Amino acid sequence: MKRYRNGEIWDFEHEMPVSRDGSDVILGLDGGTTSTVCICMPIIPFSHNLPDPLPVLARAVAGCSNHNSVGETAARETLEQVMADALSKSGSNRSAVRAVCLAVSGVNHPTDQQRILNWLRDIFPRHIRLYVQNDAVAALASGTMGKLHGCVLIAGTGTIAYGFTEDGREARAAGAGPILGDWGSGYGIAAQALTAVVRAYDGRGSHTTLTSSILQTLGLSSPDELIGWTYSDPSWARIAALVPVVVSCAEAGDQVANQILLDSVQELASSVKAVVQRLGLCGEEGKDSFPLVMVGGVLEANKRWDIGKEVINCISKDYPGALPIRPKVEPAVGAALLAWNFFMRESHKEGYKS
Structure with missing residues (x-):
């Protein structure tokens, strides 16, 4: 992996060796105009029933990560810091991460997704699966426990409606500020x-x-x-x-x-x-x-x-x-469940075992 220009954020890794036995984790981020939350969860064995409560290893909170509001540099620094904080709190480092789902406001076009993906690839090892979505997608997943099907309506400071069909088509309305x-x-x-x-x-x-x-x-x-x-x-x-x-x-x-x-x-x-x-x-x-x-x-x-x-x-x-x-878990947990669903679906053919 490359050492990002803000590499000091990751200095904790030098003093925190992580065991490779049962240490695999996923990160879910919900990045909004007000705050950004990162959840670190272990890889849950694939089954039809998720454990209740979900095994959250750590939760970290930072400020705004919408690049339209604070600029790209500040948004990246916030996202990187909150991921580092979550991993540090969980006793993990980047070598333990298997998937990251970053759901952030301001991701409104494929070019937004690609730009963030390119940045994430500078931070994480190549084998880690990376997913970038609008923050409304994490909100949907928080209600459907990681399944992308149905419609979410968010109405807080701003508003957006976002939906998915079971075959992967998507559509949105409002959310333009x-x-x-x-x-x-x-x-x-x-x-x-x-x-x-x-x-x-x-x-x-x-x-x-x-x-x-x-x-x-x-x-x-x-x-x-x-x-x-x-x-x-x-x-x-x-x-x-x-x-x-x-x-x-x-x-x-x-x-x-x-x-x-x-x-x-x-x-x-x-x-x-x-x-x-x-x-x-x-x-x-x-x-x-x-x-x-x-x-x-x-x-x-x-x-x-x-x-x-x-x-x-x-x-x-x-x-x-x-x-x-009405979701029982926060959107960042929804993002983590998306990462888990994406990862398990793609890894199933490879015979992945936690």
């Missing part, structure tokens, strides 16, 4: 609420309790102060943090807030429907069953105004076979 219209996302909901406050203040929109609630939350005294607050730091997560305020106003009967949430439900449902239709997940008659994995803070059922439940209801009207799944 707030500027290009991810209106069902946390950012989209909160941005529309801020816009509604400004519109009400200057007479272009209806009166709304969003005004007093948002101003109180932000410690502001007048709607015109929202301009300075917003543009002083227009980060997506900072704006999206206002979603609970919108939900509370909607629950209290505010019509403007209710309409914003209803619109978000339609947007999120339309993303799923687009993926389902393009892939034919519902079958020719539209009634076949398929997994629908639901991930993200916007979809969590912690309020009376349950956005996730309303999205499911909207989808089920057209596709009654949708089987909603």
Whole structure:
């Protein structure tokens, strides 16, 4: 293997000899705009039933690894550091790794995948199997326990719908970021609420309790102060943090807030429907069953105004076979299970034994 320019990250390996007996591991990474998580798991013997709980050897966390947000150099350093941390915590090194699945936001095109694969090949020995996916794929796998079939809807700060057929076809909808219209996302909901406050203040929109609630939350005294607050730091997560305020106003009967949430439900449902239709997940008659994995803070059922439940209801009207799944494991574990599934499938013919 090559010594990467940040080789000092791997200096721990010189002091940590790893036994070759039963030490084989896989790495699963979930890299997002907010944080990056790496899971190190042992190679699980191939069977139809995965152990419960899954044998996680180590978990490491780092910052943003989306190259569109922090640049390619910083993203690579974050990914390399979090992998090194996970291996160090597990008492392993790169010689014990058999497969890596890196699922990271910002991987939107084959050129993104190839660029990251080339970088990973500089870090790991040639025989290690490497897989690069969008982070939505790991989220899907966290609900299906490593199987690429069905559709995932992520609605947190951003939103995306991503689906796979059992024969490997894939499709996505949304996920292009707030500027290009991810209106069902946390950012989209909160941005529309801020816009509604400004519109009400200057007479272009209806009166709304969003005004007093948002101003109180932000410690502001007048709607015109929202301009300075917003543009002083227009980060997506900072704006999206206002979603609970919108939900509370909607629950209290505010019509403007209710309409914003209803619109978000339609947007999120339309993303799923687009993926389902393009892939034919519902079958020719539209009634076949398929997994629908639901991930993200916007979809969590912690309020009376349950956005996730309303999205499911909207989808089920057209596709009654949708089987909603709330994952019991985090996306990084889903990435590790993908690595395991890919590795075991490709190694089965070679007679691999753990």
